Amino acid sequence: MITNIADLLRDLMVKETENLDAQTISHGPTIGDMYEGLARDLLDRAIPADLDVRVVDGFVEGVDGKLSPQMDAIIVTGVGKPLPYTDHFVWPIHDVIAVFEVKKTLYGEDLADAFVKMRAVKRMSEAYVESGIKVTPRPTFQAFAKMTGHYPKSIVGVDALPDEINYIFHTMLADQLSPLRVILGYHGYADELGLRKGLLSYLQDQGGLAAGFGPASMPNLIIARSNAILKMDGHPYTAPMHDGWWHVLVSNPENPLRILIELLWNKLGERFGDVFPSDDNLELERLAPFLDAQLSKEGDRVGWAYNYHPLSKEEMQNSSPPSWSPESASSVQIMVQLHIARRGPLDVRDSAFRKQVMSEGVDPDILIADMVERRMIAWIDDHTVRTIESGTLFAGFMPSGDGFVTADANLLSPWMNRELDKRKPK
Template identity: 45%
Template sequence: MIRTVADLLSGILRDELPKLDNVPVKHAPTIGDMYEGLSSEILNRALPDGLGLRVVSGFARDGRGCLSGQLDCMVVRGEGEKLPYTDSYVWHVKDIIAVIEVKKNLHSAELRDAFAQLKTVSAIEHSYYQSEDEELDDPDRSMAPSARTFSEMTGRIVRDVEGPAALPYEEEAIYHALLLEQVSAIRVILGMHGFKSERAFRSSMVDYLEQNIGKKGFGPTDFPQLIISGSYSLVKANGRPFMAPLVNGWWPFYFSTPENPLRLLLEFGRDWMKCMDLVVNCGEKILRWRWEGPY
């Protein structure tokens, strides 16, 4: 019996995925198109009516000439530019709600490839949202969700009756990371099949990180919010919607789970809609910020 949207989407995936797996075609681009098409169908089914959202493929841009790599699926609002004689679009990063990189199988090699592809989006976002462009002024953007998450994580407030609170360097970095997370697109790696165990999935990510310790592009804000490998997921605890308190001053910002991946994806979307409601109803404003710290 279907009780939730997650059940419905899981049923579609359960029924349609074997059809794709059994297609005799060996042409890699065609295989990729099939799995991306199934992902787009699932996303379209999940989108609520009346919000003006749609699913497209193409590229993210920042308005200053920078483009991301080619992206399998983007959940977008507003208007984009359709590339001539293709079904691909170029969309401004400020109007991209989610980006999904799709893989038939997600193991170590595919994990690294997809991670690198989504970093082209986060690089554009970080540059855009921390720039001095006048177009960044947004009188309807509230920093209340990030401030609340920071307080829940640390037990400290970022603002009192006298103004901004003085925070230690490390906590200031975390707070600004949360601000960036709030406005960034939801970045997802969706592997239809993958690791046979949650432990193997975690180990592969740890190995990848150990090879890149200290390198630019591997801070918490560069990580996808959700990585799905078959039945297992790696999830970011950034307060949007999942959160973990600091442990001895450390931020455990990633965790693994065998929870239904589509339910997790829906939770990220629901949190975005909740934040949009807060933006409409909260009077506290934020225009822009700059941060040159490690995150």
């Protein structure tokens, strides 16, 4: 569903951009107004009509009463204050769902301007959270478990973990509680490689990648033409850590509106508690690694070190989008998954569990370690594991005898149909 909506909006965006490009107006502010208006129209079409949500432009108001720089598009709920004799609004930070900085042409100077505005909204959100709001961190616990293999019982449990992953959790939680932050450029960097090089150059010009530009300060999405750079903060995009590195930024050359709708609907779902239709397209986004991050300590100073992936244009072009499939699983792994799903967390020292697994000729410690490594389950503490996904767990065997397990019912049905079709005689 998301892919279909994104394709329709992409076609509309291309058509209307061509129309705006053909206009002969040379007045800069008016030109900006046209492209910003198109962005607001596209965003309005991407929001389900039955929600108390609207798209405005104007300023975000912090808990101290100070205002952000003027934002080109703001997705909001609740009530804001109209600015007299204008179409602009002032909206309180606690009711801001997403902010957008729109550029007709996105290059280095435009990135710099957009980063300043995005960081201002991020700081407003941090001040709002620190003012004492009630926090429901479940989405971040789940995303953190997918990334690290740890699903602590509480934030206190997170603070007992090593700093290297403790900081990651709090960065991911900050993004859950902050408005979605997007930079949208209709023109500019011509391709995926150009956008990657442009952003890398901008970050390096700030005095080093770790100089005040930690993962928390990065926008959630940067779009230039059909190319995008996405932050993998777990809401909803995430990937397991590799050798202690967090895959923070990735790039994509396909329809960026598909990613934008995923981000926006996830944010709306977390805000309103509704279950939004997920995509049923088995072909996933092709996400090329761009920047990895790792906590860096020098004495009392704590910051972030970055690792850049210098992929060539050919390497990215030759990389195919992955296809979704449920997690492959042995009968013993399925047994353990279903046991935990039905009865709750499992103490891996439990004698009955160990005896049953060993009766199948499997070492229980190796079994659990492998399942955590594959993010089928996650550690609560040193001896207890639990499921990562919430909701119903689906498990079974194909005619070939291959086992599978997943919590994604939306994709399981088309996957099974595709697999069974492969086995039909031609």
